[in-house]
Amino acid sequence: MKPQNRSRNAARQRRRRPNNAQGSPAKAASVDGGVLLATAILASMGIVMSFSATAPLALEATLPPLFIHHLEGLALGVVLAALCMSLSLRFWRAAAFPFWVLGVGLLVATLLFGVEVNGARRWLAVPGTGFRFQPVEAVKLCTVLAVALIAARPDGRAGIGDRRTLAALAVATPPILLLLAQPDLGNAILLAGIVALVLFVAGASIRVLLPIAAVGIAGVLFFIARNPYAWRRVAGFLDPWKDAQDSGFQLVQSFVAFGHGGLYGVGLGNGWQKLHYLPEVHTDFVLALIAEELGLLGVLFVLGAFAALVVAGTRVARQAQNRFALLLAFGLTALLTLPALVNAGVVMGVLPTKGLTLPFLSYGRTSLVVCLAATGILLGIARNELAPRSAAAPPITGRLPWQ
Numbered sequence: 001m002k003p004q005n006r007s008r009n010a011a012r013q014r015r016r017r018p019n020n021a022q023g024s025p026a027k028a029a030s031v032d033g034g035v036l037l038a039t040a041i042l043a044s045m046g047i048v049m050s051f052s053a054t055a056p057l058a059l060e061a062t063l064p065p066l067f068i069h070h071l072e073g074l075a076l077g078v079v080l081a082a083l084c085m086s087l088s089l090r091f092w093r094a095a096a097f098p099f100w101v102l103g104v105g106l107l108v109a110t111l112l113f114g115v116e117v118n119g120a121r122r123w124l125a126v127p128g129t130g131f132r133f134q135p136v137e138a139v140k141l142c143t144v145l146a147v148a149l150i151a152a153r154p155d156g157r158a159g160i161g162d163r164r165t166l167a168a169l170a171v172a173t174p175p176i177l178l179l180l181a182q183p184d185l186g187n188a189i190l191l192a193g194i195v196a197l198v199l200f201v202a203g204a205s206i207r208v209l210l211p212i213a214a215v216g217i218a219g220v221l222f223f224i225a226r227n228p229y230a231w232r233r234v235a236g237f238l239d240p241w242k243d244a245q246d247s248g249f250q251l252v253q254s255f256v257a258f259g260h261g262g263l264y265g266v267g268l269g270n271g272w273q274k275l276h277y278l279p280e281v282h283t284d285f286v287l288a289l290i291a292e293e294l295g296l297l298g299v300l301f302v303l304g305a306f307a308a309l310v311v312a313g314t315r316v317a318r319q320a321q322n323r324f325a326l327l328l329a330f331g332l333t334a335l336l337t338l339p340a341l342v343n344a345g346v347v348m349g350v351l352p353t354k355g356l357t358l359p360f361l362s363y364g365r366t367s368l369v370v371c372l373a374a375t376g377i378l379l380g381i382a383r384n385e386l387a388p389r390s391a392a393a394p395p396i397t398g399r400l401p402w403q
Contacts, residue, residue, distance in 0.1 A: 031085075032382035034312025039375050041305045042360035043074065045290075050363050052269050053282035053289055066282065066363055073365030077372030084376030088384060089325055092377065096145040100171065103142035106135035107178040114182075119229065122182050136187045137370040139175050140194070144331040146171050147195050151202035152324035159203040168199055169212060185223060185230055186342075186354030192216055194338060198331045201317075237352035253278040254285055254347050257292040265295030282363040284355055287347045299344075302361070306340045309333070316382045325381045332378045336371060 047070070054066040106124065114121035115132055125132040150168040151160050160168075172195040179188040196209065224230040232247045240248030240255075257273040260266060271292040274281045281289050290298045313333030320326040336359055343358045345351035357364050359371045 030383065031379055032312060032316055034308060035316065035375065035378055035382060038305050038309035038312060039360065039372075042302070042309070043372075045302060045305075046070070046361040046368070047074070048268070049286055049290060049361055050282065052271070052293065053274055053286060054363065055269075056275050057282070069365055070363055070368070073368040074372075076365075077369040080369060081372040081376030081379070084373050085380040085383065087377075087380060089322060089328075089381070092145060092328065093149060093324060096142075096149040099142040100146040103135065103139035104174050104178065107139055107175060110135055111178065111181055120182050120184065122184055133366040134364075136179060136184060137366045139179075140187070140191050140335060141332075141370055141374055143172055143175050143191060144194060144198065144335055145328065147198050148324060148327040148331050151199060151204075151327050152322075160199065162205055162208050165199055165204040165208050168195070168204075180223060183223075183227060183230075184355075185220070185227075186356050189220065189354070190339060190342060190356065194331060194334045197334050197338075198327055201330050202327055233353045237349070240349070250279055250285065250353060251349055254288040255349065257285075257288040258296075258348070261292040261295045261298075263295050263297060265291070265293045265298055268293050283357055284343070284353075284362065285347055286358050286362050287344055290361075291347075303340075303344060306337050310337050313337070313378055316378060320381060325384075329378055329381045332374045332381075335374055336378075 050070040051064070051067045054064040054070075057066060058064040110121055110124050113124070115123040115125050117123065122134055122136065123132045124135055147168045150164060150171060153160065153164075172191065176188045176192055179185075179191065196213065199209065224234060236243065236247030236249075236251060240251040242248065244252045253273055257271070257278060260272065266272075271289055273292055274289055278285055278288060287299060287302065290302060294301075310333060313329060313336070317326050317329035317333065320329055339356050339359055342351060342354060343356050343362075346353050346356070357367045360368065
């Protein structure tokens with residue numbers, strides 16, 4: 001081949017190859033289909049079951065007000081999810097601790113100025129609007145951000161030392177104690193469990209985690225012994241039929257819903273337990289309504305969607321190229337799915353009643369908005385971390401004060 005022909009062929013090859021050194025990706029980043037599909041299924045089921053559960057509460061209305069509130073939360077959550085998905089890991093690293101401080105401040109404000117319902121202060125009201133929200137939902141997300149940042153080593157290697165483990169636990173302790181002061185034992189235990197899972201994945205030493213877990217269990221037992229409402233819930237769980245009209249009433253009615261629904265259910269909208277038999281059916285016990293109206297198959301479908309979300313979220317975490325992204329993706333997956341496991345256990349009588357919502361399906365604007373925001377962050381990690389990086393893009397680095 002002549003020299004001039006070789007030079008022309010080389011020029012053609014250079015024009016065909018993407019110039020990665022100048023930042024042109026080999027392929028466009030895409031949204032993770034598994035996370036998106038599982039979330040869409042659960043959110044769609046939430047719309048249907050929210051209408052079915054809240055319709056008996058407002059028979060005179062064309063659309064139940066609580067159902068309209070649910071749609072408002074869904075719309076706001078979708079917008080917030082899109083915004084969170086567009087933000088980079090650099091932003092979440094910078095915002096982790098400011099958000100955590102804001103979350104702790106909201107919990108303190110709840111104790112001082114919160115709305116008291118049934119002896120607990122868990123709500124903050126926005127003056128002059130009639131709108132109120134539960135700060136705990138946002139606090140759980142903010143704590144996951146802060147703990148993931150602390151547990152991520154700046155050199156990108158696996159493992160976490162005892163000093164860093166204790167620092168992460170020190171960050172998680174204030175919101176847990178403030179939740180117990182409300183009191184909100186269920187969310188305090190849930191947050192502690194999510195933090196423990198993130199630290200375990202980060203490689204924290206078992207000899208550090210086990211003593212702290214033992215102290216935590218002892219603290220929970222002491223809390224239950226000192227608070228009559230918590231002890232009544234435990235007693236109603238251990239033998240609901242003994243006091244089926246009081247402490248065991250809610251669980252017994254949940255059993256009735258499961259038995260009435262059978263395998264295929266009585267039909268969407270035809271459930272009886274939502275007619276003021278099963279308390280809080282539109283929030284904590286929406287899975288019992290699904291069992292009655294859609295049967296065991298409906299329950300398995302919902303749990304299967306959460307299982308798919310676990311698989312998809314864990315895949316995003318495993319494929320992440322950044323240590324902070326890995327731990328954050330795993331923490332967000334736990335934040336979205338561990339409450340579902342606990343809620344299902346409560347509704348089926350496997351765990352004591354804790355007052356935790358079923359993510360995406362239970363009524364509750366705050367919970368729905370925060371869950372969708374967490375999903376947006378997870379989708380952003382999948383899009384940014386799994387996409388090819390350009391040679392010009394600087395790595396995400398930075399040291400924390402104690403490093």
